[in-house]
Amino acid sequence: EVQLLESGGGLVQPGGSLRLSCAASGFTFNSFAMSWVRQAPRKGLEWVSSISTSGATTTTYSADSVKGRFTISRDNSKNTLYLQMNSLRAEDTAVYYCARGHTVFGDFDYWGQGTLVTVSS
Protein backbone atom coordinates (compact mmCIF):
# COMPACT_ATOMS: atom_id res chain seq x y z
CA GLU A 1 0.00 0.00 0.00
CA VAL A 2 1.34 3.40 -1.02
CA GLN A 3 1.72 5.77 1.93
CA LEU A 4 3.04 9.30 2.24
CA LEU A 5 3.47 10.69 5.75
CA GLU A 6 4.39 14.32 6.26
CA SER A 7 5.94 15.73 9.41
CA GLY A 8 7.73 18.84 10.60
CA GLY A 9 4.95 21.41 10.56
CA GLY A 10 4.25 23.76 13.41
CA LEU A 11 4.20 27.35 14.58
CA VAL A 12 7.12 29.54 13.55
CA GLN A 13 7.78 33.27 13.73
CA PRO A 14 8.10 35.37 10.58
CA GLY A 15 11.63 35.09 9.23
CA GLY A 16 12.08 31.67 10.79
CA SER A 17 12.79 28.27 9.24
CA LEU A 18 11.23 24.82 9.16
CA ARG A 19 12.04 21.57 7.41
CA LEU A 20 9.19 19.38 6.31
CA SER A 21 9.66 15.68 5.68
CA CYS A 22 7.56 13.21 3.73
CA ALA A 23 8.25 9.54 4.40
CA ALA A 24 7.22 7.33 1.51
CA SER A 25 6.48 3.61 1.53
CA GLY A 26 4.80 0.99 -0.61
CA PHE A 27 6.40 1.93 -3.93
CA THR A 28 9.78 2.39 -5.57
CA PHE A 29 10.46 5.92 -4.37
CA ASN A 30 13.29 6.74 -6.77
CA SER A 31 11.10 5.95 -9.77
CA PHE A 32 8.68 8.81 -9.19
CA ALA A 33 8.78 12.58 -9.28
CA MET A 34 7.62 14.14 -6.04
CA SER A 35 6.05 17.49 -5.26
CA TRP A 36 4.83 19.77 -2.50
CA VAL A 37 1.43 21.43 -2.82
CA ARG A 38 0.02 23.78 -0.20
CA GLN A 39 -3.40 25.05 0.78
CA ALA A 40 -3.85 28.22 2.78
CA PRO A 41 -6.82 28.27 5.21
CA ARG A 42 -10.10 28.27 3.28
CA LYS A 43 -8.24 28.68 -0.02
CA GLY A 44 -7.46 26.56 -3.05
CA LEU A 45 -4.48 24.42 -3.96
CA GLU A 46 -1.13 25.99 -4.82
CA TRP A 47 1.83 24.15 -6.31
CA VAL A 48 5.04 24.83 -4.37
CA SER A 49 7.93 22.69 -5.64
CA SER A 50 8.72 19.54 -7.58
CA ILE A 51 11.73 17.27 -7.93
CA SER A 52 12.35 14.84 -10.74
CA THR A 53 13.20 11.19 -10.41
CA SER A 54 16.79 10.50 -9.52
CA GLY A 55 19.08 9.77 -12.37
CA ALA A 56 22.29 11.32 -13.52
CA THR A 57 20.81 14.69 -12.64
CA THR A 58 17.94 15.52 -10.32
CA THR A 59 16.09 18.63 -11.39
CA THR A 60 14.10 20.85 -9.07
CA TYR A 61 11.39 23.40 -9.80
CA SER A 62 9.77 25.97 -7.54
CA ALA A 63 7.00 28.52 -7.68
CA ASP A 64 8.11 32.14 -7.96
CA SER A 65 6.47 32.84 -4.58
CA VAL A 66 8.96 30.56 -2.79
CA LYS A 67 11.99 30.66 -5.08
CA GLY A 68 15.15 31.53 -3.17
CA ARG A 69 13.47 30.72 0.17
CA PHE A 70 12.32 27.08 -0.14
CA THR A 71 14.44 24.12 -1.26
CA ILE A 72 13.06 20.75 -2.23
CA SER A 73 15.27 17.66 -1.96
CA ARG A 74 15.05 13.90 -1.69
CA ASP A 75 17.01 11.11 -0.02
CA ASN A 76 16.33 7.93 -1.94
CA SER A 77 18.21 5.83 0.62
CA LYS A 78 15.64 6.92 3.20
CA ASN A 79 12.62 7.11 0.86
CA THR A 80 12.07 10.63 2.09
CA LEU A 81 11.19 13.94 0.48
CA TYR A 82 12.09 17.23 2.15
CA LEU A 83 11.13 20.88 1.95
CA GLN A 84 13.49 23.31 3.64
CA MET A 85 11.62 26.54 4.24
CA ASN A 86 13.57 29.67 5.17
CA SER A 87 12.59 33.33 5.60
CA LEU A 88 9.02 32.30 6.29
CA ARG A 89 6.22 34.83 5.86
CA ALA A 90 2.67 35.02 7.13
CA GLU A 91 1.44 34.18 3.63
CA ASP A 92 3.25 30.83 3.80
CA THR A 93 0.73 29.69 6.42
CA ALA A 94 -0.93 26.61 4.94
CA VAL A 95 -1.36 22.88 5.03
CA TYR A 96 1.54 21.40 3.07
CA TYR A 97 0.92 18.16 1.17
CA CYS A 98 3.49 15.94 -0.46
CA ALA A 99 2.32 14.15 -3.57
CA ARG A 100 3.61 11.47 -5.91
CA GLY A 101 3.48 12.38 -9.58
CA HIS A 102 3.48 10.43 -12.80
CA THR A 103 4.93 13.57 -14.32
CA VAL A 104 7.09 16.20 -12.65
CA PHE A 105 4.30 18.73 -12.46
CA GLY A 106 1.14 16.72 -12.04
CA ASP A 107 -0.94 13.60 -12.35
CA PHE A 108 -0.59 13.38 -8.55
CA ASP A 109 -2.04 9.99 -7.75
CA TYR A 110 -1.10 9.74 -4.07
CA TRP A 111 -1.09 12.48 -1.46
CA GLY A 112 -0.07 12.63 2.17
CA GLN A 113 -2.48 13.76 4.87
CA GLY A 114 -0.79 17.17 5.10
CA THR A 115 1.12 19.05 7.76
CA LEU A 116 0.12 22.50 9.00
CA VAL A 117 2.63 25.34 8.96
CA THR A 118 1.60 28.49 10.81
CA VAL A 119 3.76 31.59 10.48
CA SER A 120 2.84 34.08 13.17
CA SER A 121 4.39 36.18 15.90
Place this chain on the structure above:
Amino acid sequence: EIVLTQSPGTLSLSPGERATLSCRASQSVSSTYLAWYQQKPGQAPRLLIYGASSRATGIPDRFSGSGSGTDFTLTISRLEPEDFAVYYCQQYGSSPPEFGQGTKVEIK
Protein backbone atom coordinates in the same frame (compact mmCIF):
# COMPACT_ATOMS: atom_id res chain seq x y z
CA GLU B 1 1.91 31.14 -16.99
CA ILE B 2 -1.36 29.42 -17.80
CA VAL B 3 -4.33 30.61 -15.74
CA LEU B 4 -7.20 28.20 -15.21
CA THR B 5 -10.69 29.54 -14.58
CA GLN B 6 -13.30 27.14 -13.24
CA SER B 7 -17.03 27.68 -13.48
CA PRO B 8 -19.38 27.83 -11.82
CA GLY B 9 -17.94 28.66 -8.42
CA THR B 10 -20.69 26.68 -6.74
CA LEU B 11 -23.05 24.10 -8.19
CA SER B 12 -26.18 23.25 -6.18
CA LEU B 13 -27.64 19.93 -7.23
CA SER B 14 -29.58 16.99 -5.85
CA PRO B 15 -28.36 13.39 -5.61
CA GLY B 16 -29.01 11.61 -8.88
CA GLU B 17 -28.58 14.74 -10.99
CA ARG B 18 -25.88 15.34 -13.56
CA ALA B 19 -23.03 17.73 -12.75
CA THR B 20 -21.06 19.55 -15.43
CA LEU B 21 -17.96 21.46 -14.33
CA SER B 22 -15.94 23.69 -16.62
CA CYS B 23 -12.24 24.55 -16.66
CA ARG B 24 -10.99 27.13 -19.14
CA ALA B 25 -7.29 27.82 -19.73
CA SER B 26 -5.79 31.16 -20.74
CA GLN B 27 -3.54 29.32 -23.24
CA SER B 28 -3.66 25.93 -24.85
CA VAL B 29 -2.74 23.11 -22.45
CA SER B 30 -0.05 21.00 -24.09
CA SER B 31 -0.65 17.34 -24.77
CA THR B 32 -3.84 17.39 -22.75
CA TYR B 33 -1.92 17.51 -19.49
CA LEU B 34 -5.06 18.36 -17.60
CA ALA B 35 -6.14 16.68 -14.37
CA TRP B 36 -9.15 16.85 -12.08
CA TYR B 37 -9.03 16.36 -8.32
CA GLN B 38 -11.75 15.97 -5.70
CA GLN B 39 -11.29 17.31 -2.19
CA LYS B 40 -13.54 16.79 0.80
CA PRO B 41 -13.29 18.84 4.01
CA GLY B 42 -10.28 17.89 6.10
CA GLN B 43 -8.95 15.51 3.49
CA ALA B 44 -6.18 15.55 0.93
CA PRO B 45 -7.14 15.90 -2.72
CA ARG B 46 -7.85 12.75 -4.72
CA LEU B 47 -6.94 12.31 -8.37
CA LEU B 48 -10.00 11.63 -10.51
CA ILE B 49 -8.93 12.29 -14.10
CA TYR B 50 -5.55 12.69 -15.82
CA GLY B 51 -4.66 13.39 -19.42
CA ALA B 52 -7.99 15.22 -19.70
CA SER B 53 -10.07 12.06 -20.03
CA SER B 54 -8.42 9.05 -18.37
CA ARG B 55 -9.92 7.91 -15.09
CA ALA B 56 -7.47 7.26 -12.26
CA THR B 57 -7.35 3.87 -10.60
CA GLY B 58 -10.49 3.06 -8.64
CA ILE B 59 -12.52 6.04 -9.86
CA PRO B 60 -16.15 5.13 -10.69
CA ASP B 61 -17.25 5.45 -14.31
CA ARG B 62 -19.84 8.08 -13.42
CA PHE B 63 -16.87 10.49 -13.52
CA SER B 64 -15.72 11.47 -16.99
CA GLY B 65 -13.43 14.13 -18.40
CA SER B 66 -13.35 15.69 -21.83
CA GLY B 67 -11.92 18.60 -23.76
CA SER B 68 -8.74 19.81 -25.36
CA GLY B 69 -6.83 23.00 -26.00
CA THR B 70 -8.32 25.57 -23.67
CA ASP B 71 -11.70 24.10 -22.72
CA PHE B 72 -12.16 21.11 -20.45
CA THR B 73 -15.12 19.54 -18.69
CA LEU B 74 -15.63 17.18 -15.78
CA THR B 75 -18.98 15.41 -15.82
CA ILE B 76 -20.51 13.43 -12.99
CA SER B 77 -23.33 11.50 -14.61
CA ARG B 78 -25.42 10.83 -11.50
CA LEU B 79 -24.41 12.43 -8.24
CA GLU B 80 -23.96 10.14 -5.28
CA PRO B 81 -24.01 11.53 -1.70
CA GLU B 82 -20.23 11.08 -1.46
CA ASP B 83 -19.64 13.24 -4.55
CA PHE B 84 -20.50 16.51 -2.84
CA ALA B 85 -17.09 18.13 -2.53
CA VAL B 86 -14.78 20.70 -4.11
CA TYR B 87 -13.28 19.92 -7.51
CA TYR B 88 -10.06 21.37 -8.91
CA CYS B 89 -8.60 21.22 -12.38
CA GLN B 90 -4.84 21.38 -12.88
CA GLN B 91 -2.66 21.89 -15.91
CA TYR B 92 0.69 20.16 -15.72
CA GLY B 93 2.04 20.47 -19.24
CA SER B 94 4.13 23.55 -18.60
CA SER B 95 5.84 25.33 -15.75
CA PRO B 96 4.50 26.56 -13.48
CA PRO B 97 1.75 23.99 -13.06
CA GLU B 98 -1.45 25.69 -11.99
CA PHE B 99 -4.66 24.73 -10.28
CA GLY B 100 -8.02 26.30 -10.93
CA GLN B 101 -9.75 28.04 -8.05
CA GLY B 102 -12.18 25.17 -7.54
CA THR B 103 -15.87 24.40 -7.99
CA LYS B 104 -17.90 23.42 -4.96
CA VAL B 105 -20.64 20.89 -5.63
CA GLU B 106 -23.17 21.23 -2.83
CA ILE B 107 -26.43 19.52 -1.99
CA LYS B 108 -29.46 21.49 -3.11
